[in-house]
Amino acid sequence: MEAGSTHFLLLEFPLLAAKASGDAALAFARTIPGFDHTALADNKGRLCIPLEQAGFAQDALAELWAVLRERPGSTMSIDGTAVDWEAFTSTLRIQECAKLHINDAHCISKYGWDWGCVFLSHIVPQESSGKTLEQSRLTEKLQNDVKSLRLLTCPYFSLKKLEVKIDSFCRDSASVMAIFHREAPVQSLPSKATTNTAKSVQPVVQPARYADVGGLDDVVLALREVVELPLRHPEVMQRLGITPFRGCILFGPPGCGKTLLARAVASESGAAFMPVSGPELVTKWHGESEEKLRELFKRAQESQPAIIFFDEIDAIAQARSSSESLRFDAKFTAQLLTLMDGVYDLGDVFVLAATNRLDLLDPALLRPGRFDSVITIPKPDRAGCENILRIHADKLPLENGIDLAELASGLVGFTGADIAYLVRWAAHAALRRQFPLPELLNRQGQLSSDILKSLIVTKEDFAMALAQLRNRAEIIRSEESTYGRLAAD
Numbered sequence: 001m002e003a004g005s006t007h008f009l010l011l012e013f014p015l016l017a018a019k020a021s022g023d024a025a026l027a028f029a030r031t032i033p034g035f036d037h038t039a040l041a042d043n044k045g046r047l048c049i050p051l052e053q054a055g056f057a058q059d060a061l062a063e064l065w066a067v068l069r070e071r072p073g074s075t076m077s078i079d080g081t082a083v084d085w086e087a088f089t090s091t092l093r094i095q096e097c098a099k100l101h102i103n104d105a106h107c108i109s110k111y112g113w114d115w116g117c118v119f120l121s122h123i124v125p126q127e128s129s130g131k132t133l134e135q136s137r138l139t140e141k142l143q144n145d146v147k148s149l150r151l152l153t154c155p156y157f158s159l160k161k162l163e164v165k166i167d168s169f170c171r172d173s174a175s176v177m178a179i180f181h182r183e184a185p186v187q188s189l190p191s192k193a194t195t196n197t198a199k200s201v202q203p204v205v206q207p208a209r210y211a212d213v214g215g216l217d218d219v220v221l222a223l224r225e226v227v228e229l230p231l232r233h234p235e236v237m238q239r240l241g242i243t244p245f246r247g248c249i250l251f252g253p254p255g256c257g258k259t260l261l262a263r264a265v266a267s268e269s270g271a272a273f274m275p276v277s278g279p280e281l282v283t284k285w286h287g288e289s290e291e292k293l294r295e296l297f298k299r300a301q302e303s304q305p306a307i308i309f310f311d312e313i314d315a316i317a318q319a320r321s322s323s324e325s326l327r328f329d330a331k332f333t334a335q336l337l338t339l340m341d342g343v344y345d346l347g348d349v350f351v352l353a354a355t356n357r358l359d360l361l362d363p364a365l366l367r368p369g370r371f372d373s374v375i376t377i378p379k380p381d382r383a384g385c386e387n388i389l390r391i392h393a394d395k396l397p398l399e400n401g402i403d404l405a406e407l408a409s410g411l412v413g414f415t416g417a418d419i420a421y422l423v424r425w426a427a428h429a430a431l432r433r434q435f436p437l438p439e440l441l442n443r444q445g446q447l448s449s450d451i452l453k454s455l456i457v458t459k460e461d462f463a464m465a466l467a468q469l470r471n472r473a474e475i476i477r478s479e480e481s482t483y484g485r486l487a488a489d
Contacts, residue, residue: 009054009088011047011065012039013074025067032060051078055092059331062290066334086291090145094119094154107156116161117154120145125169135170142166208263214391214416215384216257219377223248223261226373227350228269231305245372246340247351249313251358252377255417258354261377262309265352272303276310281332290335297339297349305348313353314360333362340370385411385419392423399458407462418469425465430457 016023026045029035034049034057047061054061065085068074076083078091097118113121123145125138142162149157210220230237230244237244250258266273276296281289300306310316317333340351353371355361365371380388386408393404411419431440434455 007051007079007091009047009049009051009061010077010080011061011068011075013045013068013071015040015043015045016071025064025071028060028064028067032057032064051091051095054088055095058089058092062331066331066338087147089288089291090119094149098154098156115142115165117149117157119149119154119157120162125166135166138166138170139163208260208267210264210268212391213257213260213264214388215380216261216377219261219375220264222373222375223250223265226375227265227307227352231269231271231348231350245350246346246369247353247371248373248375249358249361249366249371250352250354250375250377252356253379253415254356255415256377256379257416258356258377259311260416262311262352262354265307266309269305269307271305271307271348271350272300274300274303274306274308276308277312281316289332293332293335294339297346300349301347304346305350307350307352310351310353312355314355314357317362317365318360319362333365337362337364337370340365379413379415380419382409382412385409385414388416388419389423392420396423396427396457397453397455399456402457402459402462407466410466414469414473418473421472422462422465422469425468426457426461429461429464430455433461 013025013029015026023045029045029047032047032049033053034047036046036048039046049057062085065076069085076085076088078088083091107117113124115121115123120142123142125141146159146162210224213220226245226248234244250261252258262275266275274296281292281296296308300308317336339346351371358366358374366374386405389404389408389411411422414422
């Protein structure tokens with residue numbers, strides 16, 4: 001990006017019909033600044049936009065390119081060099097970075113690796129094991145990002161300086177560690193060229209077992225059939241001549257055990273488990289959220305068998321409409337649809353999601369071939385409540401004679417999370433009854449075993465906890481009713 005020079009983004013595509021009325025993409029392209037009407041005479045659509053302006057129109061361009069990239073003959077280029085969407089967004093980031101340049105110190109990352117360029121600072125010159133990469137492999141690792149830098153010819157980037165740094169690091173990585181690695185590198189995403197294994201990409205997940213899931217035996221069996229069976233016995237699918245399910249949505253009220261089931265699948269299936277929340281994918285850079293989603297699926301394929309889990313998917317994949325097509329979640333939904341639609345072979349990658357608002361999801365996500373299976377998780381019946389209560393009260397020091405079956409009869413209508421809350425509250429009630437908090441906090445050292453043995457949870461403690469649980473539920477219902485009235489007004 002030489003000083004005073006102007007770089008242009010050129011997007012060209014063939015028309016579906018000779019007349020404009022037959023091409024919805026053309027109608028949308030006409031609304032974007034830079035549309036070239038003269039190209040219509042050649043039965044083409046064309047947009048030519050200075051990169052400075054393309055950044056402001058990036059949302060519209062993303063929506064348009066999502067449609068056009070599937071149309072044969074559509075091209076995107078910068079100054080005559082063909083690029084894909086990823087390279088385009090990279091050049092915009094380089095452009096913004098160059099605008100902020102003040103002095104040489106600006107090009108040295110504070111929280112990454114000093115390659116003489118902030119744009120490259122996320123690239124780590126080591127394997128995940130800490131072993132320094134060979135020079136050829138390190139150069140290859142940087143190559144894709146360097147292409148984006150050279151495409152715009154950033155005036156503050158020096159390829160020669162980068163090559164010197166690579167050579168110095170690989171010759172004696174120990175002596176130059178302090179120069180390159182000023183602080184521990186902070187990475188929101190792994191480098192694109194990093195080879196991931198199931199162990200390196202698998203986040204730490206609180207372990208759970210199917211035995212920890214009470215009152216949902218039928219749900220557990222249904223989930224194991226769609227997730228575990230194809231992973232453990234693919235020969236069954238081959239014999240039947242069918243393809244495994246691509247995804248499954250766990251649907252039910254809050255606190256019914258959706259996330260617990262996902263954790264149990266993670267622990268017992270043996271697959272790499274990749275839990276994702278919406279905020280992890282949201283960035284200030286236009287188009288980068290979709291890029292992160294593509295990277296997530298790529299990592300899952302490299303680590304297969306793998307399970308990707310979207311908790312509260314309704315927050316990021318809501319139904320789209322023509323008037324809201326430029327929202328973040330609309331573009332995110334479109335990218336998710338593309339990745340799951342079966343055009344690309346995902347191998348042994350399964351997509352699991354949870355929601356309590358199935359009505360908010362885009363209908364295209366629920367068609368067969370994407371989220372094939374929708375498993376409803378109901379509130380537990382009496383037997384289920386007793387099962388859940390026994391699981392959570394298993395380690396409580398209970399008073400002799402407590403009838404958990406009788407207690408469970410008063411819990412019908414509550415969720416598993418409510419029952420877990422009841423057990424914790426009963427334990428705290430027993431603690432407060434036997435040891436006033438100020439007295440307990442003023443005690444020095446550890447409590448003796450005799451004192452700890454005197455802590456017993458009684459039927460009265462459970463009764464107090466149940467009253468607290470019901471009072472809490474009434475407050476929540478009252479607040480929801482008040483909010484509903486205010487919203488209606």
